[in-house]
Amino acid sequence: MASEDCQDARIARIAAAIRVIPNFPKPGIMFQDITTLLLDTRAFRDTIDLFVERYKDRDISVVAGIEARGFIFGPPVALAIGAKFVPLRKPNKLPGEVISEEYSLEYGKDKMEMHVGAVQAGERALVIDDLIATGGTLCAAISLLERVGVHVVECACVIELPELKGRERLEDKPLFVLVDAA
Amino acid sequence: MFAAENGLRGDPRLQAISEAIRVVPHFPKPGIMFQDITTLLLDPKAFKDTVDIFVDRYRDMGISVVAGVEARGFMFGPPIALAIGAKFVPLRKPRKLPGEVISEAYVLEYGTDCLEMHVGAVQPGERSLIIDDLVATGGTLSAAIRLLERVGAEVVECACVVGLPEAKGQRRLNGTPLYILVEPREIEHCY
Numbered sequence: 086m087a088s089e090d091c092q093d094a095r096i097a098r099i100a101a102a103i104r105v106i107p108n109f110p111k112p113g114i115m116f117q118d119i120t121t122l123l124l125d126t127r128a129f130r131d132t133i134d135l136f137v138e139r140y141k142d143r144d145i146s147v148v149a150g151i152e153a154r155g156f157i158f159g160p161p162v163a164l165a166i167g168a169k170f171v172p173l174r175k176p177n178k179l180p181g182e183v184i185s186e187e188y189s190l191e192y193g194k195d196k197m198e199m200h201v202g203a204v205q206a207g208e209r210a211l212v213i214d215d216l217i218a219t220g221g222t223l224c225a226a227i228s229l230l231e232r233v234g235v236h237v238v239e240c241a242c243v244i245e246l247p248e249l250k251g252r253e254r255l256e257d258k259p260l261f262v263l264v265d266a267a
Numbered sequence: 268m269f270a271a272e273n274g275l276r277g278d279p280r281l282q283a284i285s286e287a288i289r290v291v292p293h294f295p296k297p298g299i300m301f302q303d304i305t306t307l308l309l310d311p312k313a314f315k316d317t318v319d320i321f322v323d324r325y326r327d328m329g330i331s332v333v334a335g336v337e338a339r340g341f342m343f344g345p346p347i348a349l350a351i352g353a354k355f356v357p358l359r360k361p362r363k364l365p366g367e368v369i370s371e372a373y374v375l376e377y378g379t380d381c382l383e384m385h386v387g388a389v390q391p392g393e394r395s396l397i398i399d400d401l402v403a404t405g406g407t408l409s410a411a412i413r414l415l416e417r418v419g420a421e422v423v424e425c426a427c428v429v430g431l432p433e434a435k436g437q438r439r440l441n442g443t444p445l446y447i448l449v450e451p452r453e454i455e456h457c458y
Contacts, residue, residue: 106365116365120385123345123355130349153363156341157355160308164315164346170308172342180291180301200305 095131100264102128103244117244117266119154119215132158135263136241137165140211145238147210149173151197151226154215158243162213171203173212173226184232188225197225199233206234216244217260220251227258268438269430270320270448280316285449287313288429302429302451304339304400318343320448321426322350325396328423332395334358336382336411339400343428347398356388358397358411369417373410382410384418391419396426402447403431405440412443 104121108114123129140162149171150159156172163170176185176196183198204210212226217240227237237258245251245262252260275281287307294301308314325347334356335344341357348355361370361381368383389395397411408425415422422443427434430447439445 104366109365110362118365120357120364120366120388123348123357124388126348126352126354129345129355133349153338153341153357153359156338157345157357160314160342161346161349163308164311164318167311169311170314170342172305172308172338174338177295178338179305180294180303181289181305203305203309 092135095128095135096263098125098128099132099135099243103264103266105266115266117216117246119157119243122243123157132243132263133161133165136162136213136261139261140239140241141166143238144209145211146208147171147204147230147235149199149204149210149212149226149230151212151214151222152178155213158215159213162211162241168211169203171199171210173229174198184229186225186229186232188221190221197222197229199229204230204233204235208235209238210235211238212240214240214242216246216266217242217251217262218246218249220249220254223251223260224254227255268444268446269450270446273446275320278320280313280320281449283310283313284317284428285452288449288452290452300451302401302431304342304428307428308342317428317448318346318350321347321398324446325424325426326351328396329394330396330423331393332356332389332415332420334384334389334395334397334411334415336397336399336407337363340398343400344398347396353396354388356384356395358382358384358414369414371410371414371417373406375406382407382414384414389415389418389420393420394423395420396424397422398426400427401429401431402427402434402440402445404433405445408445409441412441 102122102125104118106116109116148163182201289303289306291301333348367386
């Protein structure tokens with residue numbers, strides 16, 4: 086978690102900018118809405134800066150973002166650190182040849198895809214999404230990248246839902262999060 | 268209007284951007300030459316140049332909102348918004364946005380679809396930019412324009428990386444200026 090003293094003010098502002106929507110998409114779920122963070126220009130800027138400060142000197146050549154909210158945070162980070170941006174998408178969206186990874190949902194399964202040739206073996210990657218819940222989606226992303234020989238250095242999210250134990254599901258893969266939604 | 272006709276003729280960045288876009292024939296169906304911008308995102312210099320060209324154009328236009336069309340508009344909009352100090356507003360497919368929304372329907376080749384925006388994201392009188400990776404018929408962008416105008420925002424321009432032949436010659440969409448970086452490339456061979 087990023088809670089060093091000089092970052093506290095930025096983290097506090099980011100946390101305050103996130104809106105909670107009760108009972109979406111279904112009763113009992115407190116949805117963490119980052120769209121209000123994107124409306125706060127300073128907090129959005131700080132979010133990106135916190136990730137860039139952490140990753141800029143770690144020789145990362147790939148930022149992989151998970152559809153769709155990972156597409157909002159990933160590209161600004163990739164541009165700032167000089168890395169490629171690779172979208173990881175729902176099925177049948179990417180037009181070229183893809184590799185797929187299936188993963189479990191609460192009910193049923195879904196699939197995540199990446200373009201063949203987007204990344205090379207030996208590259209160092211960051212995986213980014215707005216939020217980690219159970220960790221299922223991030224695990225699928227890590228699998229996709231590792232299958233083609235990429236080293237996933239870390240997963241980065243704005244928000245963690247700690248009670249869903251996503252961090253444990255990631256096992257030995259490091260996870261960096263700005264805000265706990267406890 | 269194309270960037271080359273509007274001050275950037277001969278700009279080497281445009282050629283590199285054009286060449287970084289991959290054409291995938293017969294996707295999503297036979298006869299369609301799909302303009303794949305994911306290869307542009309794999310070229311950090313070309314991606315940065317794409318963003319810089321838009322930022323240079325829009326930074327002094329008093330724009331406080333950049334609205335990006337799901338999903339590829341999400342890749343280009345936020346870097347521009349951050350650089351010009353504007354809010355980023357995602358325009359999404361139905362039932363993705365969790366809060367109260369306004370919706371605008373638009374016509375597809377077969378059937379209709381819908382674009383949604385959060386209530387309260389944009390205030391009356393704000394000056395906005397709409398961004399997507401590509402414009403074809405302009406149906407999606409026109410729906411986006413209607414959404415923003417319904418809440419009293421002014422749409423200064425719509426900006427796209429690629430403009431398909433159907434968009435060629437269109438300087439405006441429903442009266443809103445349209446700015447496009449490149450045309451689709453001809454390709455000699457198929458993947």
